[in-house]
Amino acid sequence: MIPDTLTQGQYDTVYNFLSLVIASQLFTAVFLTIALPRILPRYRQAITVAIVVCAIAAYHYFRIFDSFKEAFVSDSVGGAGVYTQAVGASFNEGYRYVDWLLTVPLLLLELIAVLALARKVQTGLIIRLLPAAALMIILGYPGEISGDNTVRGIFGLLSTIPFAYILYVLFVQLGKSLNKQPVSVRRTLSQLRFLLLLSWGVYPIAYILPMLDISGADAWVGKQIGYSIADILAKAVYALIIFYVARMKSFDDDPDFAARENSPEDAAMFVRR
Amino acid sequence: MIPDTLTQGQYDTVYNFLSLVIASQLFTAVFLTIALPRILPRYRQAITVAIVVCAIAAYHYFRIFDSFKEAFVSDSVGGAGVYTQAVGASFNEGYRYVDWLLTVPLLLLELIAVLALARKVQTGLIIRLLPAAALMIILGYPGEISGDNTVRGIFGLLSTIPFAYILYVLFVQLGKSLNKQPVSVRRTLSQLRFLLLLSWGVYPIAYILPMLDISGADAWVGKQIGYSIADILAKAVYALIIFYVARMKSFDDDPDFAARENSPEDAAMFVRR
Numbered sequence: 452m453i454p455d456t457l458t459q460g461q462y463d464t465v466y467n468f469l470s471l472v473i474a475s476q477l478f479t480a481v482f483l484t485i486a487l488p489r490i491l492p493r494y495r496q497a498i499t500v501a502i503v504v505c506a507i508a509a510y511h512y513f514r515i516f517d518s519f520k521e522a523f524v525s526d527s528v529g530g531a532g533v534y535t536q537a538v539g540a541s542f543n544e545g546y547r548y549v550d551w552l553l554t555v556p557l558l559l560l561e562l563i564a565v566l567a568l569a570r571k572v573q574t575g576l577i578i579r580l581l582p583a584a585a586l587m588i589i590l591g592y593p594g595e596i597s598g599d600n601t602v603r604g605i606f607g608l609l610s611t612i613p614f615a616y617i618l619y620v621l622f623v624q625l626g627k628s629l630n631k632q633p634v635s636v637r638r639t640l641s642q643l644r645f646l647l648l649l650s651w652g653v654y655p656i657a658y659i660l661p662m663l664d665i666s667g668a669d670a671w672v673g674k675q676i677g678y679s680i681a682d683i684l685a686k687a688v689y690a691l692i693i694f695y696v697a698r699m700k701s702f703d704d705d706p707d708f709a710a711r712e713n714s715p716e717d718a719a720m721f722v723r724r
Numbered sequence: 725m726i727p728d729t730l731t732q733g734q735y736d737t738v739y740n741f742l743s744l745v746i747a748s749q750l751f752t753a754v755f756l757t758i759a760l761p762r763i764l765p766r767y768r769q770a771i772t773v774a775i776v777v778c779a780i781a782a783y784h785y786f787r788i789f790d791s792f793k794e795a796f797v798s799d800s801v802g803g804a805g806v807y808t809q810a811v812g813a814s815f816n817e818g819y820r821y822v823d824w825l826l827t828v829p830l831l832l833l834e835l836i837a838v839l840a841l842a843r844k845v846q847t848g849l850i851i852r853l854l855p856a857a858a859l860m861i862i863l864g865y866p867g868e869i870s871g872d873n874t875v876r877g878i879f880g881l882l883s884t885i886p887f888a889y890i891l892y893v894l895f896v897q898l899g900k901s902l903n904k905q906p907v908s909v910r911r912t913l914s915q916l917r918f919l920l921l922l923s924w925g926v927y928p929i930a931y932i933l934p935m936l937d938i939s940g941a942d943a944w945v946g947k948q949i950g951y952s953i954a955d956i957l958a959k960a961v962y963a964l965i966i967f968y969v970a971r972m973k974s975f976d977d978d979p980d981f982a983a984r985e986n987s988p989e990d991a992a993m994f995v996r997r
Binding site for chain 2: 466477488524
């Protein structure tokens with residue numbers, strides 16, 4: 452439910468956060484596209500997926516931004532007024548679900564791809580994680596669009612089952628593969644799973660809000676800010692960390708490549724090894 | 725606060741300056757993207773960041789431009805009239821803060837990356853400068869949106885602390901690293917810090933204006949012109965200087981590359997060294 456009215460400050464805050472997400476996703480995609488030759492070919496598939504995820508998110512936030520602008524009109528001249536719901540337009544939150552349906556499985560694919568595991572292990576992880584991720588999003592949707600708290604609760608609970616399974620695979624099964632990663636990135640990869648957990652955790656919190664009868668304009672603005680920050684962390688920041696991992700692994704795999712890519716001082720160090 | 729009315733001349737001036745910023749940022753980004761192979765791989769990360777900064781600025785100026793166009797309507801047909809504030813729209817100055825939040829830390833990253841220091845020194849500078857830059861922008865925002873001069877003063881002062889720290893790191897701590905740079909760029913790099921100081925200095929001046937009771941249409945137009953020029957200097961011109969440094973350092977690192985990139989006459993000189 453969107454609020455009946457927003458103050459100028461509330462309107463501007465949502466407006467600026469939605470625009471911040473567009474800029475973050477779009478220019479992370481641009482950065483990674485230009486920076487793609489700065490890693491070895493074997494890691495470029497992972498970063499290509501990361502670029503696509505950020506681009507998909509930017510696209511959906513363009514839609515959400517336009518939908519938001521059309522859903523409210525100001526009653527005043529030159530701002531400092533009150534915004535009310537516009538006639539003939541509504542704010543479409545469904546875009547978020549379409550976005551997640553596409554990006555959440557791809558986020559897991561990014562992580563698996565950058566590990567550059569043996570093909571058999573990699574396929575096993577993909578088969579387990581990607582359908583679970585899609586199922587998690589699909590099961591949440593009937594609850595999100597329902598006004599009934601019981602329906603919301605049931606589908607929220609169902610959606611938690613694949614979520615718990617994903618966490619199990621990431622923290623228990625993937626843990627073994629991490630020990631085979633170069634020392635330079637082991638810590639980063641381990642922490643990356645917590646970034647996933649932290650940023651994904653925002654979605655169930657926003658999902659539960661209406662069940663706790665927390666509503667009104669402030670709660671709605673808070674939810675939009677929460678989703679925005681979570682999407683920046685889960686996609687753009689996540690992608691940049693994956694890129695950092697790919698770059699460190701590239702240096703580790705190929706000292707000549709590392710020598711060309713680093714300062715003359717460090718370059719000598721890489722070649723000498 | 726935006727002025728109640730603008731003359732045709734004032735309106736056109738702001739319009740043209742905003743458009744000038746878009747063109748400067750966008751085509752600096754285009755130029756650098758095409759020119760990226762004209763420097764050695766180890767400097768391309770710095771220039772990639774410069775491209776992203778200019779692209780982010782271009783995006784926000786597109787938004788600022790649209791917001792400005794929507795915020796004012798002319799009372800006459802065919803121009804030469806008076807512009808008044810439009811109903812149901814406001815000029816969103818918040819975009820500037822979102823832009824700075826993303827670009828100011830990246831501007832410092834550009835400078836650090838082009839120095840191509842030893843990894844340890846580089847990481848040390850990043851950890852010190854980037855959070856300080858983000859903090860400087862975040863602390864300025866509550867003051868900017870407040871109508872109260874005391875609140876404005878307090879947050880302006882708080883924001884000055886990280887700014888002073890950045891200057892200290894740039895002029896005192898970084899000074900030592902500059903002596904290790906090739907002679908051909910030492911002077912340019914040293915002066916680049918003054919360009920930063922000069923262009924960044926415009927923002928606090930614009931911030932203080934409302935506290936001095938300097939308001940009205942002329943002051944507002946002046947502020948928009950000041951921001952526009954500062955953004956062109958701090959991002960586009962700055963990026964081109966960083967590119968020049970990267971190119972000079974590339975020639976210095978690799979005489980064969982220098983020979984290929986220079987006139988046949990000069991080429992002989994580079995190889996001979």
